[in-house]
Amino acid sequence: MSGLLALLDDVASISKVAAASIDDVAGQAAKAGAKAAGAVIDDAAVTPKYVHGFDASREIPIVWKIARGSLFNKLVILLPVALLLSAFAPWAISPLLMLGGAYLCYEGAEKVVCALGHGDTHASEQHTHPDSDGAALEEQRVAGAIKTDFILSAEIMTIALATIPANDSLFMRALILAVVAVGITVAVYGFVALIVKADDAGVHLATQRRGLVALLGRGIVEVMPYFMKILTIVGTAAMIWVGGQIVLHGAAELGLHGPYDWVHHQAEAAAHAVPQAPGLAAWVVTAFFDGIFGLVLGLVLIPLAQWVINPLLQATLLPLVARLRRA
Numbered sequence: 064m065s066g067l068l069a070l071l072d073d074v075a076s077i078s079k080v081a082a083a084s085i086d087d088v089a090g091q092a093a094k095a096g097a098k099a100a101g102a103v104i105d106d107a108a109v110t111p112k113y114v115h116g117f118d119a120s121r122e123i124p125i126v127w128k129i130a131r132g133s134l135f136n137k138l139v140i141l142l143p144v145a146l147l148l149s150a151f152a153p154w155a156i157s158p159l160l161m162l163g164g165a166y167l168c169y170e171g172a173e174k175v176v177c178a179l180g181h182g183d184t185h186a187s188e189q190h191t192h193p194d195s196d197g198a199a200l201e202e203q204r205v206a207g208a209i210k211t212d213f214i215l216s217a218e219i220m221t222i223a224l225a226t227i228p229a230n231d232s233l234f235m236r237a238l239i240l241a242v243v244a245v246g247i248t249v250a251v252y253g254f255v256a257l258i259v260k261a262d263d264a265g266v267h268l269a270t271q272r273r274g275l276v277a278l279l280g281r282g283i284v285e286v287m288p289y290f291m292k293i294l295t296i297v298g299t300a301a302m303i304w305v306g307g308q309i310v311l312h313g314a315a316e317l318g319l320h321g322p323y324d325w326v327h328h329q330a331e332a333a334a335h336a337v338p339q340a341p342g343l344a345a346w347v348v349t350a351f352f353d354g355i356f357g358l359v360l361g362l363v364l365i366p367l368a369q370w371v372i373n374p375l376l377q378a379t380l381l382p383l384v385a386r387l388r389r390a
Contacts (some may be wrong), residue, residue: 083243094261111258113208117201122259123207130252133216137244140213141220144387146237149224157313163218164309165360169368171303172361174295187276222309258294261287277289307357326352 092121114122115127152254223243261283266279315323327347333348336342 111255113204114259119260119263121201125201126252126256126259128205129208129212131247132205133212133248133252134244136209137220137248138241142237142240142244145147145220145224145240145315146233149227149236153229156225158223159315160221161310161313162305163221164357165364167218167302168212168304168310168357168361169306169364170361171299171306172358173365174299175303175358176362177366178299192296194247196236210328218246220244232384258287258291273279300354303361304354305353305357307353307360308349310360311353311356322356326356 082327102155114125117125140217148159156310207298220240221242227239231239265283265287267278269284270280272280311323314320329352330345334345336346
């Protein structure tokens, strides 16, 4: 009997350790997801454009195809690369994180330039209207969305990797990254699916129901264009702010402390100036200057990306990713 009790006690202890590990994984995955907010919001804001112009019956299948491609990007390509980096080249994580932050600044600045009426380098890919056949263009849109997702997913996974404690085991890192990959993909593309079907749901309520329900349906139809515009603005602002923050923090880690310390000093001054809400004041000032830096950096990178970086990616990295996906 004492042996059975000892065995049960061991099982209970193992269960507690397992539960603690699950809590640890979930907590670190949530922290990593929060750190990647800029890329996540942009992913959710950009993806609905890829289903624009298609029949309503094709919207969810297209979103599902993109989601599968996103999971492949994260789990099959990026997760092993991230683990190899953490095991054999941890010194490369900070520069890669800065590279991803610079990309966020570039994308955000490009959206600002486009909003000011100076053109859109992605317009031909994202806003082409499907012809009567549509099947070939659907595949083209999905492929374009997955390519864009690869860059955003690389940034998300790198940010997630940087938040994992260095003393965690390789298995724990893999588990956390896998949870981040699946969780963010489900959250982003589930949200995208809700967005693209919201109009249809609103029309259904407005035409098939009466009273307050019909009024709700009409409200959904009227609000969705404004919601998408707000989502795009928030996504752009988040990209620029988070990208600037990543680059400044990474530069400080590499020894260039001046810009990061200056922003930190301004945040401390704001906190002292507003004793009623010092934390909020410091956050607002930090986000503001991170955003200004990110916007300036992004504007500088636009010509460099268009004339040098993008042609190199099109010729090297993206074809390699396409071959890996077909393999």
